[in-house]
Amino acid sequence: MINRRIMMTSLAAGLIAPAFRSxxxxxxxxxxxxxxxxxxxxxxxxxxxxxxxxxxxxxxxxxxxxxxxxxxxxxxxxxxxxxxxxxxxxxxxxxxxxxxxxxxxxxxxxxxxxxxxxIKGYYSVFYVKKDSPYQSVADLKGKNLGLVDPNSTSGNNVPRFVLDKMGIDPDKYFNKVVYTGSHENAVLAVQQGTVDVAANWWNSDDDSNLTRMAKKGMVNKDDFRIIYKSDIIVxxxxxxxxxxxxxxxxxxxxxxxxxxxxxxxxxxxxxxxxxxxxxxxxxxxxxxxxxxxxxxxxxxxxxx
The missing domain is CATH 3.40.190.10 (Periplasmic binding protein-like II)
Structure with missing residues (x-):
């Protein structure tokens, strides 16, 4: 009798649970x-x-x-x-x-x-125009730097971190530091000459913000060159x-x-x-x- 009651109670619970979840x-x-x-x-x-x-x-x-x-x-x-x-x-x-x-x-x-x-990571890179004379960050003193957003990882935080490791305060080293508002705008700022170098995200040679822009006909990928690539970022x-x-x-x-x-x-x-x-x-x-x-x-x- 007790076992039957337990069985009936368990059956009732089993019927009630789905209804409760629903x-x-x-x-x-x-x-x-x-x-x-x-x-x-x-x-x-x-x-x-x-x-x-x-x-x-x-x-x-x-x-x-x-x-x-x-x-x-x-x-x-x-x-x-x-x-x-x-x-x-x-x-x-x-x-x-x-x-x-x-x-x-x-x-x-x-x-x-x-x-x-x-791969669960990507990189921050610095782009310059391919035909520019700049080969490294050392060549860009007094020039204009394009960053993306104060809370961007590849577009601000990592660039500022690596520049500090180089002994560079960007707000003093560069003539001007510009927040462009988006990764696309940062690339366009380099293209248009508003800035001489800009930070951006990069996964691989065929997967980056630059390649996406090139696919849409906004820029020519070969017009740009990477002068610095960070360690991998999560x-x-x-x-x-x-x-x-x-x-x-x-x-x-x-x-x-x-x-x-x-x-x-x-x-x-x-x-x-x-x-x-x-x-x-x-x-x-x-x-x-x-x-x-x-x-x-x-x-x-x-x-x-």
Missing amino acids: AFAQEWKAKYPELIFAIIPEENASGTVERYTPFCAYLSREIGTKVTLRVVQDYAALIEGQKSEQIHVGWYGPASYARAYLTGAKITPFVIEVSSGG NSPIAYLDSLPEDLKAKIKQAFLEAATKDKDAYAKLSDGKDDPFQPVDHSAYEPVVNLVKFIDGLRKKNG
């Missing part, structure tokens, strides 16, 4: 009829929207609620959007994620982008709000991890088909970048 899912769907997925533009706004719209449509299908793309002005806007919980999922650069973490954003990185061949994370329900976070993470197989075309469009599938990540991968950002903050205070 009700819980409906509860978060009511609370989150729309999720905001934010990125910063690496290219012009129309190009960014074209690149990400199919992926957002895929996420909407997989997660079961509308995912809306928001192209924010810069990393500071992304950070503030997540701190105010107006942005649910954000695609960061490593340094901007570190900045968000250091300024109290309640977020967790859950996947990392992976370059072709399983790839960019995507982070969601800690306040999201656990089962919603699980669905978001699963959708990202399965994107490369479930919607190959949408995923390939993100990186011109040059990235491997997303992989799981956590905060520990970015501790070195947190320390880098702290170092850069120290430089600002010292030189300020």
